[in-house]
Amino acid sequence: MSRARVEAWLFVAQRASAAALGVCVAVHLATIVYAVRGGLTAAEILARTQGSVVLALFYGVFVLAVAIHAPIGLRAIFREHLGWRGAALDAGIAIFAVLLVWLGWRALGGLFG
Secondary structure, three states: OOHHHHHHHHHHHHHHHHHHHHHHHHHHHHHHHHHHHOOOOHHHHHHHHOOOHHHHHHHHHHHHHHHHHHHHHHHHHHHHHHOOOOHHHHHHHHHHHHHHHHHHHHHHHHHHO
C-alpha cells in the first residue's frame, strides 16, 4: 500500500475514532453524573455493572476507540514536533496501540469478568 494511501486511512481512522469517543465520553460522563446524583457509591456502581454484557460491549468499544485515536494522534505529534519518522516511529506507535488495547481489556476483565 502506498504511503499516501496509508496516511489517508490513518486520517479516516482518526476522525472515526474521534466520533466514537465523543459519544462514549458523553455517555460515560452522563452515567457518572446520574449515578453520583442518585447517591450511589463506587462499590454500589461496580456491583451493578458486574455481568452486564451491554456495558462490557460499550466499554469495549470505548477501549478500541482510544487505542485507535491516541496512537494516531501521538504519531502526528512526534512527526511534527520531534521530526521522528519512518519505520521506527510506526513500530513504536503500534506497540503503544497494542499496550492500550491490552491494558483496556485487562481493566474490562476486572470490571465485567
